Amino acid sequence: MACNSGTCQSGSCRDEFSAGEDGRKQRPVPEIGNGSDHASPRRGESIAEGVCIKCKVNGTIATTHPAITGSGGDAGRFCADCFRSNLFGKFRFAVTSNAMISPTDNVLVAFSGGSSSRVALQFVHEMQQKAQKNFDATKSTERVLPVFRVGVAYIDETTVYPVPSNDFDRAVNEMELIVSSLAPPEKQFFVVPTESIYSTDFTAERDRLTKLVDAVSDVTGKQDLMKHLRMSCLQKAAYENGYTKIVMGTCTSQIACHVLEATVKGQGFSLAADIQYVDARWKIPVVLPLRDCPSEELNMLCSLDSLKTVESLEQPRSGINGLISSFVKLLQVENPSRESTIVRTAGKLTPFSFNTAPEVGDVTTHLASKRRQKKYNLKPDESLPTESFCLICNSPLKKTNDFHHGETHAEIYSGTCSSCQFQILPKDNSSMEYFCSLLPQSMTTLPKYTNDNQKLLREQIQDCLLSESDDGTS
Ligand SMILES: [Zn+2]
Numbered sequence: 001m002a003c004n005s006g007t008c009q010s011g012s013c014r015d016e017f018s019a020g021e022d023g024r025k026q027r028p029v030p031e032i033g034n035g036s037d038h039a040s041p042r043r044g045e046s047i048a049e050g051v052c053i054k055c056k057v058n059g060t061i062a063t064t065h066p067a068i069t070g071s072g073g074d075a076g077r078f079c080a081d082c083f084r085s086n087l088f089g090k091f092r093f094a095v096t097s098n099a100m101i102s103p104t105d106n107v108l109v110a111f112s113g114g115s116s117s118r119v120a121l122q123f124v125h126e127m128q129q130k131a132q133k134n135f136d137a138t139k140s141t142e143r144v145l146p147v148f149r150v151g152v153a154y155i156d157e158t159t160v161y162p163v164p165s166n167d168f169d170r171a172v173n174e175m176e177l178i179v180s181s182l183a184p185p186e187k188q189f190f191v192v193p194t195e196s197i198y199s200t201d202f203t204a205e206r207d208r209l210t211k212l213v214d215a216v217s218d219v220t221g222k223q224d225l226m227k228h229l230r231m232s233c234l235q236k237a238a239y240e241n242g243y244t245k246i247v248m249g250t251c252t253s254q255i256a257c258h259v260l261e262a263t264v265k266g267q268g269f270s271l272a273a274d275i276q277y278v279d280a281r282w283k284i285p286v287v288l289p290l291r292d293c294p295s296e297e298l299n300m301l302c303s304l305d306s307l308k309t310v311e312s313l314e315q316p317r318s319g320i321n322g323l324i325s326s327f328v329k330l331l332q333v334e335n336p337s338r339e340s341t342i343v344r345t346a347g348k349l350t351p352f353s354f355n356t357a358p359e360v361g362d363v364t365t366h367l368a369s370k371r372r373q374k375k376y377n378l379k380p381d382e383s384l385p386t387e388s389f390c391l392i393c394n395s396p397l398k399k400t401n402d403f404h405h406g407e408t409h410a411e412i413y414s415g416t417c418s419s420c421q422f423q424i425l426p427k428d429n430s431s432m433e434y435f436c437s438l439l440p441q442s443m444t445t446l447p448k449y450t451n452d453n454q455k456l457l458r459e460q461i462q463d464c465l466l467s468e469s470d471d472g473t474s
């Protein structure tokens with residue numbers, strides 16, 4: 001039986017990735033929801049109306065669940081089982097082919113309560129359960145791989161976007177219930193307030209955070225700053241609680257919006273960094289296993305499987321981001337494959353060297369997963385300077401910063417990307433000084449994560465490296 005675990009190293013997974021006639025590895029999962037035709041019945045083969053085009057046995061979702069519609073016609077083509085296994089297959093493929101999760105990992109799922117992160121949580125959970133089953137089954141054998149652990153984090157932004165406390169408590173209770181109702185292994189659940197980026201003295205820091213966000217006059221800039229703060233919070237929570245990966249529920253639709261937003265904001269240089277499966281520029285690497293899943297499919301799975309979602313406390317998108325969301329929605333109505341077209345087009349951009357799974361942690365485990373790692377992505381460009389990142393949004397910068405601490409506001413200004421300079425930073429010097437005094441320390445200190453990771457790996461494999469006198473040339 002083929003093992004379904006993305007973390008299984010036994011080799012029984014290999015048959016999932018059968019080689020094509022030309023020897024190249026092929027995607028195991030048929031593309032659905034984008035109008036591609038390789039899931040359609042073969043010529044001469046007739047399929048009765050309302051029967052799944054994949055298994056050719058079960059009734060389609062449209063016939064078995066008439067209340068559920070959408071997802072670019074998938075409801076009319078697939079039965080619930082085939083739809084579900086297609087979607088999970090895309091997730092699992094992204095995880096295994098990019099070495100996203102290794103058995104020793106401690107994975108933090110970023111959870112907003114919406115359908116994308118709900119499905120991410122569900123799939124990570126299912127993968128963990130399968131790994132647990134394998135672990136239990138192979139207990140007696142010599143080499144047993146551990147089962148990765150899972151935690152869930154919700155970022156509480158009520159200091160900046162206040163909601164009635166009743167609504168907030170209800171939402172958090174619902175999220176707690178969702179997490180605790182998942183079968184064991186037990187998952188920790190964290191509610192992380194945005195002000196935690198400063199310190200643990202939340203009362204004073206709430207005021208500082210409000211002032212920081214209020215100091216940004218531009219609507220889009222304000223929203224973007226909140227997004228960067230959200231990631232900083234997740235990073236801090238993950239780091240402080242011993243997590244080694246952050247799983248985001250970012251789906252095709254959200255990436256499509258980001259591509260167009262970045263285009264409008266002039267973030268062309270750094271765009272490629274944001275839209276890959278793996279983003280290891282952070283202290284804790286971030287992975288996007290739902291990159292190939294459009295939101296329509298995720299919504300449909302939530303309805304089909306009654307996966308409970310929580311009414312969002314998030315602010316509606318505004319400014320440039322709001323305009324682009326509605327624009328992409330319109331495009332999608334006109335042609336259901338538009339979102340994946342946008343992502344595939346931007347996917348031609350050359351990724352950065354930090355867009356591959358970082359080589360830290362248990363070196364042997366990593367090498368094992370590296371062997372199974374399939375290279376579908378474009379090769380990262382090692383020549384790009386990656387040591388320099390925007391202090392606010394952490395975008396790679398074209399220029400190199402040669403200072404380590406943004407101590408003066410002039411240093412902070414020169415350590416940010418042009419988009420943050422235009423959209424977030426105040427225009428005049430006196431407001432700039434005030435704004436910089438409100439920034440959390442994590443943003444005014446240049447991160448050197450990539451170098452740290454490489455250094456750590458080097459230390460771990462030091463004994464196996466040839467020294468200059470050992471290499472036979474002297
Ligand atoms: Zn079927």
Ligand SMILES: [Zn+2]
Pocket residue numbers: 390391392393394395416417418419420421
């Ligand atoms: Zn920036």
